Amino acid sequence: MRKSYSIITGCVRLYMKIFWRLQIINEHRLSEISNCIIAANHISAFDPPFIGSIVPAEIHYLAKVELFKHKPIGAFLNYVNCIPIKRGRIDKAAITMVKLVLRKGHSILIFPEGTRKSSKVKSGIGKFAIDTKRDICPVYIHNSTNFMKCFLGKERLKIVIGEKIKAISFAEMGDSKEDYKKLAKIVIEKVYRLKNEC
Numbered sequence: 001m002r003k004s005y006s007i008i009t010g011c012v013r014l015y016m017k018i019f020w021r022l023q024i025i026n027e028h029r030l031s032e033i034s035n036c037i038i039a040a041n042h043i044s045a046f047d048p049p050f051i052g053s054i055v056p057a058e059i060h061y062l063a064k065v066e067l068f069k070h071k072p073i074g075a076f077l078n079y080v081n082c083i084p085i086k087r088g089r090i091d092k093a094a095i096t097m098v099k100l101v102l103r104k105g106h107s108i109l110i111f112p113e114g115t116r117k118s119s120k121v122k123s124g125i126g127k128f129a130i131d132t133k134r135d136i137c138p139v140y141i142h143n144s145t146n147f148m149k150c151f152l153g154k155e156r157l158k159i160v161i162g163e164k165i166k167a168i169s170f171a172e173m174g175d176s177k178e179d180y181k182k183l184a185k186i187v188i189e190k191v192y193r194l195k196n197e198c
């Protein structure tokens with residue numbers, strides 16, 4: 001891990017502990033997050049840095065291409081391993097980059113529902129997992145929209161690390177859109193099941 005990346009994530013973790021009263025559930029599973037797809041629910045703009053900062057190794061992220069239009073922000077996003085993606089269409093360049101990241105042995109954070117405003121699972125995560133034959137680590141983030149309640153001690157920011165969905169469990173699935181969607185639904189169901197552990 002780059003020292004500068006470590007400093008950035010360390011500062012985010014400290015911020016979460018002090019102001020959000022961070023609690024990581026199943027923390028021992030963090031050491032297993034390597035060369036896999038991290039799948040999480042998405043309710044806040046804080047979700048990517050919050051989740052990324054607790055993973056021991058550097059990970060990659062998908063970020064909407066509009067964020068890269070502002071040069072300083074775009075430069076920072078590139079520095080922290082964000083991949084620009086065009087929403088609402090098939091972005092072949094982003095797909096190629098995600099596959100390259102996984103095949104190089106890195107991990108990437110993907111939100112199966114796409115955006116914070118969506119509650120409908122997209123097939124993209126299924127395609128990436130089936131095409132690259134990588135394990136999927138489900139993660140549930142809770143209370144990332146409740147800063148004041150966390151700050152005042154009424155709630156806690158909780159991040160639940162789930163048990164990996166091994167690639168061998170979906171090895172027989174084909175490369176059809178139906179299979180991608182089927183796997184994506186399995187993943188998001190496992191993500192939301194982790195809410196019971198909060």
